Amino acid sequence: MDGKNMKRVTIYSVAHEAGVSLATVSRVINGSPVVREDTRQKVQAAIAKLDYKPNAIAQGLALQKTTSIALVLPESSFNYTGKVINGLLNVAKIYKYNINLHTSTAGINEMNEIIENVIKSRMDGIIVYNDMLKSEELNNLKDYSIPIVYLGNKVEGESICSVYIDVEKAVHDFVSDYLDRGLTNVALVEDRKNPLQMEFLTKGIEKAYKEHGLKFEGLIKIPAEYRTTYSYLKKYFAKNKHDLVIANRDTQAVAAMNSCMEAGLKVPEDTEIFCMTDSKYNDIVRPRISSLSIPNYDLGAVAMRIMTKMLNKDPIADKSIELSYLVTLRDTTK
Amino acid sequence: MDGKNMKRVTIYSVAHEAGVSLATVSRVINGSPVVREDTRQKVQAAIAKLDYKPNAIAQGLALQKTTSIALVLPESSFNYTGKVINGLLNVAKIYKYNINLHTSTAGINEMNEIIENVIKSRMDGIIVYNDMLKSEELNNLKDYSIPIVYLGNKVEGESICSVYIDVEKAVHDFVSDYLDRGLTNVALVEDRKNPLQMEFLTKGIEKAYKEHGLKFEGLIKIPAEYRTTYSYLKKYFAKNKHDLVIANRDTQAVAAMNSCMEAGLKVPEDTEIFCMTDSKYNDIVRPRISSLSIPNYDLGAVAMRIMTKMLNKDPIADKSIELSYLVTLRDTTK
DNA sequence: CTGAAAGCGCTAACAC
């Protein structure tokens, strides 16, 4: 369309072309109602003729806001954060917010570094999804004055809101049901990557056991020397049998299922499998894996929505929003 | 750490605190070598004391560049674009580029709208991954003067580079091998979502058939009234049998496999299955699905790398880079 | 080696 070394077209060019002042042009692009119709026309004609596009950076400088927010996700998490992103992006689009993507690998140090950068870029806010941070590390986030929405766990602070589902309760209720039926040999597969999540899961299960006068001892620790959960479980299930095996991540659930079956255990007749993550995988493998159904899209959408409220300084009824989950029973449970 | 209505700390505050001019502060934050060591110290002390963070927006205005680039992906594509993003993000981090995420659903119109916005935000460049655009639509992209890297297919233009793998060749070679062995009853499952990709696949297969003096007639069209590939294939395979079934997307390959098996066809004995997409799914289901191995991480990394070159106006040897694929044989092929 | 001053493109009082 246009050549490469055409003179930059700014609000001045437009003003000049239209024979008005730059203030008027500014009014037109911002839809101010005070401009007379015919001058608006003139300006718009000039804009069209010059193919003028307002410089969002300059606007950002003048207005002290960028209309863009940062999204921080764990690296390589797109398998399960995909839907969250979709939800987020869709409502971001509605409110015309740009999304800046960042990934975090390690613990809180890298997170802090990312946030530093986000602050330099003058993003209006940050949405963090991270189930790998420990509780104390989470508290660190409260010190920032930039608006933060935390996805995944409950956190509250001056300028921080959160959206989450209560996995502790979810696993508690699910396991209780088995204990009620006398199926007390429940196992939980360790997820080394998500200590915080494990904390919640363990608590929920232990609580259920305690309420039944029992003690939970079914944690399957994955020794550090095993690179994958599967490689260990293959050995483990050759010698052990459980009524129910609970895994956090989808791949771990599949690993558990495959290794049970390879060990000659029938699923779900001998051993039932349940996955705490909501992922396409659960539905695609055979037998299909029963799992928690988490409203991931909503998680993202609600997070973005609450962020817009924070930025508008709208009153926020609840700084932490708990979303409800569903239990979807497929083929790996009776 | 700091309160919420602390006065904004700018380069002036630092200059004042350190007793130097703002020019000097600017030199220090930009690592200019001309500053005397002791004044640098003073400035750095002031920066630390005030917890000063340079305003990237103001820098962007002054420098006429934002050090951030836009990434445009198909909506809900994170299952297979996840690795691409990882590659991209990792090299972006190295070069200190920010990534702005956008998703596109429909055709070229929305794409144009997104690009308009990206231009307003004065992003330095755009990386587009989109296998759903038709060839003519692709040409539209060439009209922009903003640097573009297109991922997935070969496109060349003034300010556009591309990184891709040659799926046409891949499928051609793979199918040729079957034809050589007399297995001529090959089927290709239609992927309604990716017309361009289908175009390439069909071309590749047809070429292989032609070279063997045969005509390809194995396209399995998914009628519009079927919402999922699976729902149709279940019926289809009850009455049809192929030596080899090729599917584009991972979920389609799984659908093909499951519906074959449910129809009593043994995989791979009766029917072999091959998937053109490289996805975790292929490896996780049982039997494991043979597939193309596409260097997705590299695709992203190379794209970002070439983008940095464009932005630096470094000489670019090849404006379109073909990456090589591997064929990974798992359980669904003999 | 350091400071003064002119932009970068736009918004928002404040005049007229």
Next chain:
DNA sequence: GTGTTAGCGCTTTCAG
């Protein structure tokens, strides 16, 4: 209704 002007925070000549 429309124009004037002073910032927004930083970079970069150009003097000294």
